[in-house]
Amino acid sequence: MLVVDDEARSQEAIRRTLDEEFRVLTAGSADQARALLEREPVAVVLCDQRMPGLSGVAFLKEVRQRWPETVRIIVSGYTESQDIVAGINEAGIYQYLLKPWAPDHLLDSVRNAVEAQALQRQTARLDLELRTSTPALRQRASQRQQQVQRVFGFERIVRAPGSPLDGVCAVAARVARCDLSVLVLGESGTGKELLARAIHYASPRASGPFVIENCAAIPDTLLESELFGHKRGAFTGAYENHVGLLQRAHGGTVFLDEIGETSAAFQVKLLRVLQEGEVRPVGAARPLPVDVRVLAATHRELEQRVREGLFREDLYYRLAPVTLTVPPLRERVADIGPIAHQLLQQVALELGRPAPEMPDATLACLLTYPWPGNIRELRNELARALALYDGQRLLPEVFSPRVLQGQGAGSAAAQLAALVPSSGTLVQRLEVIEAMLLRETLLRQRWNKTRAAQELGLSRVGLRSKIQRFGLEPGP
Secondary structure (H helix, E strand, O other), X not given: OEEEOOOHHHHHHHHHHHOOOOOOEEEOOHHHHHXXXXXXXXXXXXXXXXXXXXXXXXXHHHHHHHOOOOEEEEEEOOOOHHHXXXXXXXXXXXXXXXXXXXXXXXHHHHHHHHHHHHHHHHHHHHHHHHHHOHHHHHHHHHHHHHXXXXXXOHHHOOXXXXXXXXXXXXXXXXHHOOOOOEEEEOOOOOOHHHHHHHHHHOOOOOXXXXXXXXXOOOOHXXXXXXXXXXXXXXXOXXXXXXXXXXXXXXXXXXXXXXXXXXXXXXXXXXXXXXXXXXXXXXXXXXXXXXXXXXXXXEOOOHHHHHHOOOOOHHHHHHHOOEEEEOOOHHHOXXXXXXXXXXXXXXXXXXXXXXXXXXXXXXXXXXXXXXXXXXXXXXHHHHHHHHHHOOOOEOOHHHXXXXXXXXXXXXXXXXXXXXXXXXXXXXXXXXXXXXXXXXXXXXXXOOOOHHHXXXXXXXXXXXXXXXXXXXXXXXXX
């Protein structure tokens, strides 16, 4: 790694963050950095934007020309859009990091940059093989395509038998074969992108690209350039032609996430693309034909926004020949178990440690919470628990207080729906409810039997008898 910054303290802060994993070189100016690049093999350059003499973008433009395989990252305390556009167009920067940066974010960015360079080299090697071994690579590409389709298929969307998602996936699988736009509705974190990927890889366009754009993540002006592209000189900072995502997705699928956050002006331009099948890059004289399937998603009630005049009705009907709704996690409580087990495996792998067991008491604790943030919140909670816990069994005591207490409207109803049997005598069903209430109280009191007995109006002997009867003792 090469850190280029005229401030010694900034150099040292970045070096301390990275030096446990990488060999870090530092330079206080572009001249010093140039000399190091000529002597040392450098994978990633992290460069400050505003330095005496040569700016960061100007220096990284030179790096791009002389050392094109080196990944370039700008670190700056300034967010002018012209700097961002210039960095992308002139210097081909990989990422624009803002000061003050978080150590974990910086480390993740550098790790991803190193991986990007490795993939770039792998791609170059495959290109070389392509010229000498086309049949073998064609077969390899076909095998990889089949593997990707298996990984992102509808059957890989984790759910319990009889889940409400079964019906959604069944409809989506039928729709996938037809070249229709699909609007996916659902709360944030419910897995709308997974469903969109499954639709793409089950469609005739599966061999084409699948391109994602989060419409809420960038301003309208940059969103238009990002999707439609722009010509050199179209606006300040447009120093070269830029191919938009819609052109890159030609022959495949574009997924527009959070489409409900777009402005009326952008909606008009997107509508033209859907109607005419062509896109006009910013500053271009003529439109270009594009062949893409559009999948869109939003957590908004889009019909309500149409009635309120916040979303164009004609665009809505263009986007929504078919509408699919992904139910929130609180409405499919039975799915929490299989999803939590899969997420636990994934998070443990990312943290480089074996996945612990999940006892019934832990799963019961997860079932009592309504998960307003859905799968994303569940994943974050499991990651937090793994970071705080070193045992072989993941006990509920390490969960955050809000999860232990099962806070949120509908948690009791959700748990009853998942745990109370749909058949049996009244006594049997009441015993399930009693066990559920005992378990929730014990978890909330962190298995302090004295306090739990006082809250429930029981003696310690009576509480112990019920704990043994229902098998509620926590695991070791």
